[in-house]
Amino acid sequence: MLYVVIMAGGSGTRFWPLSRSSMPKHMLTIVSEKPLIAECIERFAGSVPPDRILVVTTAEQAPSVRQILPQLPAANVVAEPVGRDTAACIGYAACLIRHRDPDALMAVLPSDHVISPTRRFIESLWAAQETVLKRDGLVTFGIRPSWPHTGMGYIHRGDQIDVVNSFKVFKLRRFREKPNLELAQQFIDTGEYYWNSGIFVWRASTILDEIEEYMPEHHRLLTNIVAALGTPEEQKVLEENYPKFQRISIDFGVMEMARTVFVIEADYEWDDVGSWGAVPKHHPTDLHGNTVLADFESIGTSDCIVVGERGHLIAGVDVQKLVIVHTPDATLVCGRESTGDVKKLVEHLRKIGRTDVL
Numbered sequence: 065m066l067y068v069v070i071m072a073g074g075s076g077t078r079f080w081p082l083s084r085s086s087m088p089k090h091m092l093t094i095v096s097e098k099p100l101i102a103e104c105i106e107r108f109a110g111s112v113p114p115d116r117i118l119v120v121t122t123a124e125q126a127p128s129v130r131q132i133l134p135q136l137p138a139a140n141v142v143a144e145p146v147g148r149d150t151a152a153c154i155g156y157a158a159c160l161i162r163h164r165d166p167d168a169l170m171a172v173l174p175s176d177h178v179i180s181p182t183r184r185f186i187e188s189l190w191a192a193q194e195t196v197l198k199r200d201g202l203v204t205f206g207i208r209p210s211w212p213h214t215g216m217g218y219i220h221r222g223d224q225i226d227v228v229n230s231f232k233v234f235k236l237r238r239f240r241e242k243p244n245l246e247l248a249q250q251f252i253d254t255g256e257y258y259w260n261s262g263i264f265v266w267r268a269s270t271i272l273d274e275i276e277e278y279m280p281e282h283h284r285l286l287t288n289i290v291a292a293l294g295t296p297e298e299q300k301v302l303e304e305n306y307p308k309f310q311r312i313s314i315d316f317g318v319m320e321m322a323r324t325v326f327v328i329e330a331d332y333e334w335d336d337v338g339s340w341g342a343v344p345k346h347h348p349t350d351l352h353g354n355t356v357l358a359d360f361e362s363i364g365t366s367d368c369i370v371v372g373e374r375g376h377l378i379a380g381v382d383v384q385k386l387v388i389v390h391t392p393d394a395t396l397v398c399g400r401e402s403t404g405d406v407k408k409l410v411e412h413l414r415k416i417g418r419t420d421v422l
Contacts (some may be wrong), residue, residue, distance in 0.1 A: 065116065065165060065168055065169070066112060066116070066168070066169045066170070066171060066189070066193055066265075067112075067116045067117070067118065067161045067164075067165075067168050067169070067170045067171070067268070068108055068112050068116065068117045068118070068170070068171050068173075069118050069119075069120060069154065069157040069161070069170055069171065069172045069173075070101070070104055070105065070117065070118065070119045070120070070173060070174075070175045071120055071150060071153055071154075071172065071173070071174050071175060072088075072090050072101055072119050072120065072121040072125070072129060072174075072175035072176075073120060073121050073122050073125070073144060073147050073153060074088060074089065074090070074174075074175075074176070075088045075089070076088045076089020076090065076092070076176065077406065077407045077410040077411075078338060078339040078340070078403065078404065078406045078407050079092060079094065079339070079340065079406070080394075080396065080406055080409065080410045080422070081389055081391045081393075081394035081395070081396050081421065082094070082371065082389060082391060084421075084422060085124065085422055086124060086125070086128070087128075088125065089176050089337070090104075090174075090175040090176040091125075091128060091129075091132065094337070094343060094346075094357075094371075095178055095337060095343075095346045096346070099132055100175065100176045100177075100178070100337070101119070101129065101132060101133070101175040101176065102132055102133065103178075104173070104175050104176070104177070105117065105119075105133055105135070105136070107179065107182045107185060107186070108186070111186045111189075114135050114136050114137065114140070115137055115140065117136060117140060118140050118141075118142055118157055118160065118161070119133065119136065119140065119141045119142065119175070120142045120144060120153050120156065120157050121141065121142070121143060121144070122143065122144055122146075122147055123143040123144065123145060126141050126142075126143040129141050142156070142157065142160065144156070144306060145302060145303045145306045145307065146306055146307050148306065148307075148309040148310070148311050149311045149312055149313050150313045150314045150315075151275070151279060151282060151309070151310075151312045151313060151314045151316075151317040151318065152282065152306070152309040154172055154264075154271065154314050155271070155272065155275050155279075155282055155283075155286050156286065156289065156306075157170070157172070158170060158268040158269075158271050158272050158275075159268075159272065159286055159289060159290050159293070160293070161268040162268040162269055162272065163290065163293050163294075165268075166269065167267070167269075168267070168268050169193055169196055169197075169265065169266065169267055169268070170265070170266065170267070170268050170271075171189050171192070171193075171263070171264070171265045172263065172264045172265075173261075173262065173263040173264075174262050174263075174336070176336070176337060177261075177262075177334060177335065177336050177337065178333075178334070178335045178337055178346065179332055179333065179334050180332060180333045181332060181333075184331065184332040185330075185332050187229055187231075188205065188231055188328060188330055188332065189265060190229060191228040191229045191231040191233070191328060192205070192265035192328055193265060194228050194229070195226065195228055195233055195265075195326055195328070196265055196266055196267060196270075198226075199324070199326065200267065200270065200324070201266070201270070201322075201324035201325060201326055202264065202266045202270065202271065202274070202318075202319065202322055202324060202325045202326070203264065203265040203266060203325075203326045203327075203328060204219065204236070204260070204261070204263065204264050204319070204325065204326075204327055204328070205261045205263045205264075205327070205328050205329075205330045206219045206221065206234075206258025206259065206260070206261065206327045206328070206329055206330060207258055207259040207260075207261050207330050207334045208258060208259075208329065208330075208331075209248075209251070209252050209257065209258065209259050211252075212245055212248035212249040212251070212252055213248060213259065214242060214243060214244060214245055214248050215242060215338060215404055216242060216259045216260065216336075217239060217240065217241055217242055217259070217260040217315070218239070218240040218241075218243065218248075218251055218257045218258065218259060218260060219236065219239060219240070219257065219258045219259070219260050219327055220236075220237040220238045220239070220240055220251075220256060220257055221234040221235070221236065221237060221256055221257070221258065221327050221329075222234055222235035222236060222237040222327075223235050225326070228328075231328050231329065231330075231331075232328070232329045233326055233327070233328055233329075234326065234327045234328075234329070235325075235326060235327070236325035236326065236327050237256075238320070239260065239315060239319060239320050240257070258327065258329065258330075259334075260315070261330060261334060261336075262336075263330075264314075264319075271318070272286070274318045274322050275317070275318060278317060278318050278321050278322070279310075279312075279317045279318065281310065282309060282310065282317070285305045285306075285308055285309055288301060288304075288305045289301055289302055289305055289306075338404070339403040339404050339406065340369055340371075340387045340389065340398075340403040340406065341369075341387075341400060341403040341404070343355055343357070343369055343371075344369060352365065352366040352367070353366050353367040353368075354366065354367065354368045354369070354370060355368075355369045355370070356370045357370065357371045357372070358370045358371055358372035358373070358374070358376075358378050358390065359372065359374055359375065359376060359377045359378065360372075360377075360378045360379070360380070361377065361378075361379050361380075362379060362380035362381065362383075363380075363381050363382065364381060364382040364383075365380035365381065365382065365383050365384070366384050366385075367384050367385045367400065368380065368383065368384070368385065368386045368387070368388060368400075369386075369387045369388070369389075369400065370387075370388045370389075371388070371389045371390070372388075372389065372390035372391075373390070373391070373392070376390060378390055385399060385400045385401070386398070386399060386400065387399070387400055387403055393420075393421055394421045396409075410422065
């Protein structure tokens with residue numbers, strides 16, 4: 065059977081000041097009236113039952129996630145004692161799933177992406193499941209790039225080996241890290257590169273075997289945790305071992321070295337909603353190119369993104385290409401071309417001790 069693992073441990077610092085440690089990006093209503101994580105879970109309605117959907121999040125966020133997702137069993141909202149990147153998150157989830165069902169397959173995806181249409185996305189998961197059952201490898205999904213994005217990781221596909229339910233399946237040639245603009249354009253010009261979606265399908269047992277081969281220390285810690293599952297010592301053992309995990313992604317830890325990796329070309333619409341600059345893709349603009357999610361009045365203002373709570377007026381005069389985000393205790397003003405650097409600002413605030421606004 066297929067289980068679904070939703071990774072929801074991030075903070076989404078590029079969406080500061082709206083995103084905070086207790087209210088991260090996947091809990092925000094920046095795309096629709098529902099939190100991103102709620103929309104993520106709803107994609108599986110009628111396809112994967114709630115008892116086979118796990119959300120891995122932080123201990124701080126777990127109560128809020130359970131409140132947002134009442135359709136999930138409370139035990140399926142899994143709290144990491146500390147964040148240790150995706151290799152630990154995925155390894156732990158794989159252990160929990162294998163404990164329930166030794167033969168289970170698992171789909172892994174982030175909680176804060178926008179995907180449509182839902183039906184095509186679900187069909188791609190079934191294609192990946194069939195590929196895993198036939199070839200017993202690791203499957204990832206590539207998004208055909210629409211522009212030379214320098215903030216994305218890329219996948220270089222190899223030879224096509226199959227077509228499953230109209231989805232093309234390729235061997236993986238290699239993963240490529242975030243390129244500069246010139247190299248990103250070269251990637252696109254070849255027609256052989258995809259954006260790395262961060263979505264995977266595999267057997268729970270297979271990914272644990274790969275972790276054992278390429279990340280033996282990770283596997284040793286996971287083995288300690290598995291031995292305590294279902295016992296009175298489970299939480300204690302988890303809290304003792306989890307902080308010892310190296311902070312490393314599953315891409316670096318396993319995927320870049322694994323020998324049997326397949327890429328499915330995803331033909332659905334996909335957006336990782338990486339920064340404030342992505343918001344205009346999901347909301348209409350006014351006659352002057354402004355995207356407004358606030359009480360806003362302006363003269364001579366164009367191409368701005370304005371976000372704020374209702375009841376607080378934001379006014380602009382003769383400004384262009386700005387991002388303005390107002391919250392009760394912090395206001396962000398930055399150029400539209402600099403939204404990716406908001407993360408650096410958050411790091412600066414942390415260094416100078418302004419954790420009160422983080």
